[in-house]
Amino acid sequence: MDIRPGSTLGILGGGQLGRMIAMAAAELGLRAHVYCPDENSPAFDVCAEHTVAPYDDESALIRFAKSVDVITYEFENVPGATADILSAHAPLAPNAKSLAVSQDRLLEKSFIADLGIPVAPFADVADEADLAAALERIGRPSVLKTRRFGYDGKGQAMIRPDTDPAAAWAAVGQAPSILEGFVLFEREVSVVAARTASGEFAAFDLCANEHRNHILDTTRVPAGVSAETERQAVEVARRIAEALDYVGVLAVEMFLVTADGTERLVVNEIAPRVHNSGHWTLGGAVTSQFEQHVRAVCGWPLGDTARLGRVEMKNLIGPEADAWRQVLAEPGAHLHLYGKAEARPGRKMGHVTRVFPESA
Amino acid sequence: MDIRPGSTLGILGGGQLGRMIAMAAAELGLRAHVYCPDENSPAFDVCAEHTVAPYDDESALIRFAKSVDVITYEFENVPGATADILSAHAPLAPNAKSLAVSQDRLLEKSFIADLGIPVAPFADVADEADLAAALERIGRPSVLKTRRFGYDGKGQAMIRPDTDPAAAWAAVGQAPSILEGFVLFEREVSVVAARTASGEFAAFDLCANEHRNHILDTTRVPAGVSAETERQAVEVARRIAEALDYVGVLAVEMFLVTADGTERLVVNEIAPRVHNSGHWTLGGAVTSQFEQHVRAVCGWPLGDTARLGRVEMKNLIGPEADAWRQVLAEPGAHLHLYGKAEARPGRKMGHVTRVFPESA
Structure with missing residues (x-):
């Protein structure tokens, strides 16, 4: 695999994650070809080529795979058969094992527990x-x-x-x-990290996530845990990535359990993809998770994960995105909108990243 | 004019500037439609729609103008007739006057001199x-x-x-x-600034530009001039923008002349568009010049122009872009490649932005 600028990255899935991967690819001089069954996919607006076809359309999948140099995806529910067809014609990253494990909570929990990592x-x-x-x-x-x-x-x-x-x-x-x-947790934290085929590994700083109505609402970095807990969290992500022979960005969601002044981590789930809790890196870290994913998938050196300050990422859910003009007027705020036409309740329409001086 | 996310921005010109404007538009939830005669235009890879047609194809121009909500351009040599056709069907920013003045060095120099601003x-x-x-x-x-x-x-x-x-x-x-x-100058500096239709004005920090073979090679910020000179430079840009009733990002190139320890500015030329000397803002300032241009053209609030550190932008000209892998491996460096297939000598293939702590 020799991916260079000018090569084409295939992306399965045309939502906001595919869209932000496509834009990161373009910034590095790659072409993006997005495959998605939905003809109104947000990612179609920022890619060189797109295919509208179901995920079980074998001939469309083969045509797509032959038109690209490497393939990735924005969602973990890529059917196994789809992954098999694609990977027969082009490198697929993350690999089939990572998909299989993360698609099935029983496999996932067993896999993590077998590594000796605490789960519920x-x-x-x-x-x-x-x-x-x-x-x-x-x-x-x-x-x-x-x-x-x-x-x-x-x-x-x-x-x-x-x-x-x-x-x-x-x-x-x-x-x-x-x-x-049920884990009575103090807060949910996640590690967003990347690994390359050559074994290079880099994690962004641990972040703390707040949900509302079961949907991620806000991510804050730093996560406010001890340095030792943060070190352990990154170590957990590294061990999982290595055990999966993982290539790309992955997110590991964990519960932080505190008792008697001690902090303990319990892994909740793995996402074999860029993740909403890593959106803060776009504007909040030297390299974004999207660029990092592209680098990893292409076999390129990983980027600098240094944080640019104290960062808050707020999802704009449904009608919250109507406040776009106020956000634009706010000093220091970075607005990202996904180009979705309809602001249905519960739909992720965009996000805002705010970067503050570390001490503030 | 009521431009909102989901609206379509028309961009005349499909080079790297159009490409980066299109990506900034997408980040704010806008669709981009790029018009360019060259079917291999870099901007086509990152836009929702594109038109390949000559700039004098009246029917193609009208179709384009009717398909978008507001139009801008990446180059100042848009023919006057083209601007007239377009602006009959959709708002065009910057305006026709800005184009006319900047297309003709005689008009340009006279216009600036008439404002009482020093020129050669x-x-x-x-x-x-x-x-x-x-x-x-x-x-x-x-x-x-x-x-x-x-x-x-x-x-x-x-x-x-x-x-x-x-x-x-x-x-x-x-x-x-x-x-x-001939102006015997100490260095070339430029102001990249934005103005909206309502008169809001914001300038990025003054930058110093080094050329090689008459092509911009490196931009450094801060420019290393006195605070008073920087204030004057911004004031010059503001007066020019106001006199043109300018909407969008403009660049004003100036010569810094030093004699007997005093600094004096002589305006060289105006570019009525985003400018190579403003590329440092992408990753080096809170808001990039591309986003700022989109905000201004759409009638949205201008973004925060604060600088993130001491910044150096290095153009990658022709074969310099072959060093992409080394740049990717360099901590803190931001690589931007324009997706151009052929690295002809003198061709701008990409750029690298390096952000350092202010004091370093």
Whole structure:
């Protein structure tokens, strides 16, 4: 694989992540070809070429793969068959293993636990009898989550002391699931890091994430944890990346649990892609996560992850994006809008990054 | 004019400036439609729509103008007739006056001088007799420059004590020209500033420019002049922008002349567009000149022009861009490549921005 400026990066998925990857690729002199089933994909507006076709259209996938020099994706639910077809014709990064592990919560949790990295207690739930047994073992409160296709709180049901397990089982659509012990966490933090095929690894500073209605609302950096906890968090991300032979940017979401003045990390999930909690790097770090991903996927040297100050990233969800003019008038604020036509409730329309002097 | 995210910005010219304007527009949620006669235009790779047609194709221009909400351009040599056709169908910024003044060195110098702003002594040269008279008045060394279409040292002839005026006249193709007194300057500096239709004005910090083979090689900020000189330089740019009723980013190139410890500014020329000497703002200032131009042209609030440190911008000319991998490996360096296929000598292929702590 010899990717140079002028080469074409294939991107599967045309949402805001694909859009920001395409723009980072263009800044480095690459062409981007975006593949997405939706003809109104935001990424189509910033790429040299695009294909509108379903993810199971074999001939379109082959044509796409043959037209590019390397392929990446913006979402972890790329079907295994799609990944197989593509990787027969062009290098695919991150690799198929990273996709498989992150697509299935049971595989994911087992994989991480097998590395000796703390995760919440969990149990496989294939049917209602499994759920009863799992509740017996793990206790309440706990969370029932579908093994596949959950995001932003979808496909999850909290099981409280008074919750009828049958109702929770119905709430997740009786789909193959796992039961996870509820982690009473102080805050959610994440590591956004990159690894190259040659084993180079670089992490951005740990960030703290606040959710609203199960959707990321605000990311703050630094995360306000001890230096030792931050070191451990990065080490966890490095071990996961190495075990996956990972290439690209990945995000590892963790819960910070504090008790008796000690800090402990419990890994929640892996995202084998650029991640919303890394958006702060665009304008808040020397290299953005999008550029870093492009560098890693192309086999280029990783960029400088140094932070430019204390950073806050605020998602603009649905009608929050209507405040664009106020944001534009605010000194020091960086506005990013994704070019989505319709501001549906819960839809990520853009984000604002604010960089402050470190001490402020 | 009510431009909002989701609107379409028309950009005339598909080179690297149009490309970087298109990307800045996309970051703010705008669509970009680029019009350029060259089907291999770098900007086509990052825009939602493009038109390949000559600048005198009236029907293509009208279709283009009707498909966008506001129009800008990346080069000052937009023909007057083209500007007239476009502005009949959509707002055009900067305005026709700014184009006319900057397209013609005689008009430009007269316009600036009439504002009471120092320029080099100059004279209209329509024929060889004019040249003889002008040399009589202005003396040598002096520079003969075509009134129109000169850039990067093209269309210029230096007249030294031993230069045959006829040879200089031949060198500029006997085109309508002006003779300018040679300014023995300490360095070239430029102000990159923006003005909106409502009169809001904001300048980036003054920068110092070094040329090689008549092409900008390096820009450094700060420019190393006194605070008073910097204030005067910004004031000159503001007065020019106001006199032109200017909308958008403009660059004013000036010579810094030092004598007996005093600093004096002599305006060289105006560029009614984003400018190579403002590339340092991309990564070196809170707001880039490209975003600032988009904001101004759309009638949006101007962005924060604060500088992020001491900044150096180095153009990558021709084969210099072959060092892309070394630049990628350099901590703190921002690489920008323009997606041009062929690294012809003298061709601007990209640039690198380096941001250092203010004191270093």
